[in-house]
Amino acid sequence: MRKSAKLSIIAVLLLSLVLTACGKDNAPGNENSGKSDSIKIEFFQQQGEEAIQNAYRKVIADFTKEYPNIIIDMNTVPDPVKVLTSRFATNDIPPLFTDYPTQLQFKEKVKNGYIENLSDQPFIKNINQKYLDMTPADDGGYYSLPYARNYMAVYYNIDLFEQNGVKIPTTYEEFIEVCKQFQSKGITPIYLPLKDVGHTFQATNIAFAPGGVEEMSKVANGEGQIEGNQVFLDFAKKLKELTEYANKDAFGVSNQMMQEAFANGQAAMIISGSYGRGNIKLANPDLKFGAFPLPNDTAETTTVLSGVNASLSISAKAKPEEKEAALTFLKYLARPEVAQKWSDVSGEPSIINGTTYGDEPLQPLLDFIDNGNVHDWMSSKIPSAIVTELYATTQGYLINNDTPEQYLKNIDETIKLNAVK
Amino acid sequence: MISKFLERSTYFLFTLPAVILYTLFFAYAVFVGIQYSFTDWNGISAQYNYIGFHNYIELWNNPNFKQSLIVTGKYAGMLVAGVMILSLILALSLNSLKKFQTFTKSVYFLPAMISAVTISLIWDQLFVRVIPPIGEALNVAALFQSPLAHPKYALIAVVVVNIWQAVALPTLIFIAGLQSVPSELYEAGRIDGASTFNRFRYITFPYLMPTITVNMVLAIKSGITSFDYAYTLTGGGPIKSTNVIGIMIYNDAFQNLKFAMANAESVILFIIIAVLSFIQIKISSKGGVH
Numbered sequence: 001m002r003k004s005a006k007l008s009i010i011a012v013l014l015l016s017l018v019l020t021a022c023g024k025d026n027a028p029g030n031e032n033s034g035k036s037d038s039i040k041i042e043f044f045q046q047q048g049e050e051a052i053q054n055a056y057r058k059v060i061a062d063f064t065k066e067y068p069n070i071i072i073d074m075n076t077v078p079d080p081v082k083v084l085t086s087r088f089a090t091n092d093i094p095p096l097f098t099d100y101p102t103q104l105q106f107k108e109k110v111k112n113g114y115i116e117n118l119s120d121q122p123f124i125k126n127i128n129q130k131y132l133d134m135t136p137a138d139d140g141g142y143y144s145l146p147y148a149r150n151y152m153a154v155y156y157n158i159d160l161f162e163q164n165g166v167k168i169p170t171t172y173e174e175f176i177e178v179c180k181q182f183q184s185k186g187i188t189p190i191y192l193p194l195k196d197v198g199h200t201f202q203a204t205n206i207a208f209a210p211g212g213v214e215e216m217s218k219v220a221n222g223e224g225q226i227e228g229n230q231v232f233l234d235f236a237k238k239l240k241e242l243t244e245y246a247n248k249d250a251f252g253v254s255n256q257m258m259q260e261a262f263a264n265g266q267a268a269m270i271i272s273g274s275y276g277r278g279n280i281k282l283a284n285p286d287l288k289f290g291a292f293p294l295p296n297d298t299a300e301t302t303t304v305l306s307g308v309n310a311s312l313s314i315s316a317k318a319k320p321e322e323k324e325a326a327l328t329f330l331k332y333l334a335r336p337e338v339a340q341k342w343s344d345v346s347g348e349p350s351i352i353n354g355t356t357y358g359d360e361p362l363q364p365l366l367d368f369i370d371n372g373n374v375h376d377w378m379s380s381k382i383p384s385a386i387v388t389e390l391y392a393t394t395q396g397y398l399i400n401n402d403t404p405e406q407y408l409k410n411i412d413e414t415i416k417l418n419a420v421k
Numbered sequence: 422m423i424s425k426f427l428e429r430s431t432y433f434l435f436t437l438p439a440v441i442l443y444t445l446f447f448a449y450a451v452f453v454g455i456q457y458s459f460t461d462w463n464g465i466s467a468q469y470n471y472i473g474f475h476n477y478i479e480l481w482n483n484p485n486f487k488q489s490l491i492v493t494g495k496y497a498g499m500l501v502a503g504v505m506i507l508s509l510i511l512a513l514s515l516n517s518l519k520k521f522q523t524f525t526k527s528v529y530f531l532p533a534m535i536s537a538v539t540i541s542l543i544w545d546q547l548f549v550r551v552i553p554p555i556g557e558a559l560n561v562a563a564l565f566q567s568p569l570a571h572p573k574y575a576l577i578a579v580v581v582v583n584i585w586q587a588v589a590l591p592t593l594i595f596i597a598g599l600q601s602v603p604s605e606l607y608e609a610g611r612i613d614g615a616s617t618f619n620r621f622r623y624i625t626f627p628y629l630m631p632t633i634t635v636n637m638v639l640a641i642k643s644g645i646t647s648f649d650y651a652y653t654l655t656g657g658g659p660i661k662s663t664n665v666i667g668i669m670i671y672n673d674a675f676q677n678l679k680f681a682m683a684n685a686e687s688v689i690l691f692i693i694i695a696v697l698s699f700i701q702i703k704i705s706s707k708g709g710v711h
Contacts, residue, residue, distance in 0.1 A: 082675035089464040089680060105465075105678060112467050195570065195658065251659060252549045252567030385677030396660040399572060417485070418677075 039325050040071040041318075044087075044094035046080040046310045051278030055346030062341075063332050070325045072096070088114060095318035096326040098310035101135040101144040102380040110137040116314040116323060117141045123334030128351040131308050134376055144311035145330050147339070148348040150274040151306040152203035153365050158288040160187060160268045168292050170299045172208075172238065179245035182268045191267035192246040193258040194398060198391040203271050204242070206305040206375045207294040209235035216390075217381045219412060220419045226411045236397070236404035243398055251399060263287055274309075277347045277362070290361030293368050303373040304365070307380065309348060386418045451691070457684040464680030476685035485661065486669070486686065493666045496580055496651075497644030503584040504591055504640045505633070511588060512595030513621075526596070533589035541653035544582045545569065548654075569655050572662035579663050583650045587643065591636040598632030599625065634705040638698055645694055666690055 045056055053076055060072045075094070077083050085105070087093055093114060099106050109115055118124060119141040124132070131146050156168070164185060169175040179189035192200060205212050209231045218224045226232050243250065247267065256279065262270045263283035270276075271294060280287060296302045312333065314326045332338060336354035343350035349357050349366055357366055378387045393414045397407040458476055462469035480486045515526055532540065549567040556564025563571070568578040602625055610620045648667030651657060657664035657672070666686065674683035 082671070085464060085675045085678070089675075108463070108465050108678070112465055114465070195655075249549065249553050249566045249570070251570030252553075257549070383678075385673075385679065388672070388676060392658060392661050395658055399570075399659055417483070 038069040038071065039321055040073055041095045041322050041325050043072050043074045043329075044080070044084060044097035045074050045076045046084065046098045047275065048076050048078065048080070049275055049278045049346075050282055052275075052346045052348060055342045055344075055348075058345055059333065059338055059342050062338070063329060066332070067328060070328060072329055091317070093315040093317050095315050095322040096329065097313055097315070099144065099313050100308070100377075100379075101137075101146065101311050101313070102308055102376050104379060104383055106143075107137050110139075110141075110143050114316055115143045116316045116318075117143055118145065118314070118330075121145075121327070121330070123331055126334050126336070126353050128353060130370075131351045134308050134380070135311065144313040145334060146308040146311040146351055147333065148309040148343070148346075149306055149351050149369070150309040150348070151304055151365065151369060152199060152206075152271060152273050152294070153291040153304060154269050154294050155262060155272045155276070155280070155289050155291050156269045157262070157265060157267070158290055158361065160265070166268075168290075169295055170292075170302075171295050172297050175295050176241065176245075178268075179242075183245060188247050188267040189245040190242060190269045190271070191253070191258050191261050192243060192250040192271070193253045193255045194243070194246075194250040194395065195253055196255045197395045197398070198388070199255070199273055200271055201239075201391055201394045202378050202387075203294055203305050204239050205235055205378075206303055207296055208238045210296070210301055210303050210373070210375075213375065213378050213381050216378075216386075216411070216415055219415045220382055220386055222419070226408045226415075227405070229408065232408050232411070233404050236407050239394075240398065240404070251395075259283065262289070274348065277359075281347065288361065291365040293365065293372070301373075303375050304369055305377065306369045306374045307376040308351070382415075383418075383420060386415055389414045389418045454684050455688055457681050458688050460681045462681045463678040464674060465678065469681070472681075476682050477689075479682070480685055480689065485664075488661060489664050489666050489669045492576065492662070492664055493645055493647075495576060496647060496663075496665055497641055499577070499580040500583055500587065500644035500647070501637065501640045503580065504587050505636060507584065508588040508591035508595055508636065509629075511592045512599060515592065516596055516599045526593070529592060530589045532586040535586070537586065537649040538653050540586055541582060541650050544585075545654055548578060570659060572660050575655055575659060575663050579651050579654050582654065583647065587640070591640065594632055594636055595629065598629045602628040630705065634702065637705065638701060641697055641701065642694060645690065645697070 043056075043060075045053070047053070053074070056074055060074060063072065064070070084094075084097060084099065088109060099109075106115075123145060124142050127146055128149075131149055132142070135142060135144060135146050137143050160166075160182075161168070164181065164187070166178050166181055167174075169178050182189040194200070209215075212231060212235065215224065215226060215229060215232070219226060247253065247261070253261075255276070258270055259272065259276045259279045260283050261267055262272070263280045265284075265287070272280075280289065293302050293304045312330055314323055314330070318326070333342070334352060336352055339350045339352035340355045342348075343355055344358050347359060349362075357363060378390075390411065393407070393410045396402065396410065397404075402410070459471055459473060460469040461472050461475070511529060515522065515529065518525060545567075548569050552564050552567055556562070556566075563574070568574040606624045607620060610624055615623065646667055647665055648671065651663045651665050652668055652671070655663045657668040670683045670686045670690070673679040673686065
């Protein structure tokens with residue numbers, strides 16, 4: 001009798017323990033109970049590059065000095081795009097987060113009322129008009145603070161170019177000539193990361209097939225086809241030609257390994273995103289490198305892939321006090337002097353008016369972007385499901401050594417298979 | 422009377438925490454998942470419509486899904502074969518060690534204590550930095566690149582990494598099984614003149630049967646639901662040659678905004694695992710010593 005009574009008490013206690021653990025903590029405020037009016041908000045920051053994280057950390061530290069009652073808790077995770085989507089799916093939206101406003105996915109989030117409208121905020125006027133124009137949602141409103149631009153370009157090793165008397169190419173023909181020159185001297189001309197073929201595909205397609213993204217978008221909408229398209233055939237041939245001048249183990253090389261190899265002087269050029277700059281600097285602070293657009297047949301037809309980098313948005317589902325704190329932070333970030341500091345530390349070209357870019361060898365590329373042909377990332381026009389499937393299609397073309405004609409056929413098939421029906 | 426009731430309900434109460442947790446976190450999730458698989462939810466939108474078996478029909482016609490199932494099948498097959506054979510050999514040899522048995526066992530158990538992602542990152546570097554120089558030295562064209570770069574070898578390479586870690590636990594379970602075999606039987610066998618193979622076949626094997634069942638079920642399940650090794654080593658590439666069903670589900674749900682479709686894929690995976698486990702337990706429950 002006594003034993004069973006004891007047992008039941010233990011069992012009930014165990015049960016209550018489980019149930020308590022399941023209960024939601026409804027207590028208001030947070031750990032900072034010392035300062036009752038202080039608020040802590042999560043800042044879901046998508047860019048894992050060390051330099052960018054560091055820049056945000058510095059700016060947040062300054063911000064906390066000015067607004068001691070607002071604590072910005074930056075959270076950066078691996079595979080952030082997917083993590084953020086899963087948090088939207090489970091209604092666990094971070095109050096403050098970075099996202100890509102030009103992408104169709106972002107517009108879907110706006111359409112469903114998850115993101116705060118920032119159109120009336122004064123800081124919207126502080127943003128470079130050219131980039132601001134890329135970001136409106138379907139209703140014409142602005143739902144994020146675009147903070148920096150990004151691009152895909154050729155990074156070149158300045159020392160290797162100077163030592164070998166090589167000039168910066170401005171046409172595709174010159175580019176191949178440069179590759180031949182390096183190859184004849186036993187230097188790997190271009191280091192390709194074909195394991196992560198994605199951004200190489202985007203950069204080369206936009207450079208070598210002007211209007212190609214729009215063509216593919218048409219196919220996704222059930223009109224037209226890529227097969228037989230001369231512009232795409234040229235693109236396919238050029239893409240394959242590039243691999244002839246690439247490192248032998250290209251298919252096993254990831255983006256990060258490419259950045260390391262370039263930083264260590266193993267190749268004269270890479271096709272890199274602006275996000276690679278920080279890692280290269282980290283791997284070898286002494287490397288001198290510049291950038292030029294990946295050239296097409298003529299300088300006039302050369303197009304650079306450039307878009308708005310991760311921009312800052314506020315969740316419409318956040319509590320009013322969280323929204324207010326997040327907005328205070330955005331207003332602070334949009335100050336030119338803060339944006340300048342962020343740009344200097346991160347190395348990302350800011351698009352807040354009144355900032356200048358500190359990295360001189362990269363300036364010519366930014367000038368080209370300001371004055372020349374620019375195209376946004378593919379997922380601004382094509383659902384990202386299709387874009388990522390095209391990566392595998394492109395990998396297949398290069399690994400299987402398919403004909404360009406077959407590759408174009410496969411592109412059509414991939415787009416049709418993954419298009420929203 | 423009261424004491425009897427108390428005692429009975431007590432045992433039930435003890436199971437209650439587990440029942441509640443299981444219902445909350447497993448059964449409920451499964452039902453909601455099945456429900457979503459009949460909708461067109463994209464994971465973000467506030468509204469969705471019920472579309473019946475549309476997702477399942479589309480999957481049936483999707484070559485990528487079929488390919489993914491085949492890749493998963495190959496993966497599971499290679500994993501099960503590799504893990505079962507290797508762990509049985511390891512267990513037999515470790516069990517017959519006379520000295521340093523505990524130490525050697527712990528050495529073989531070491532890989533099980535490292536996370537799959539860490540192991541994948543280490544092997545990725547091994548594959549890309551160690552294999553190509555060996556290939557060039559031996560002049561074997563297949564080894565000029567990381568095996569992960571070849572559509573033909575990538576899956577094998579991923580499975581090798583998985584096996585490297587996965588043998589540890591089954592080995593331990595096998596050793597436990599081996600120690601349950603009464604030594605008199607071996608003695609009797611020897612006196613009757615049974616060969617080493619026959620002693621294994623007619624004494625060890627029947628005693629190991631329940632252990633083999635457990636290990637088989639675990640290996641099949643981990644092979645079919647595998648995700649982490651392939652995802653970190655190759656991301657499903659090159660050209661989808663390692664695109665196991667787990668990766669397809671993950672990408673469709675969180676990257677391609679086809680949440681309902683991903684749920685339909687999971688339901689099919691669930692059915693496959695359920696059927697396989699059922700068949701397997703049925704088959705292996707015959708024979709063997711229990």
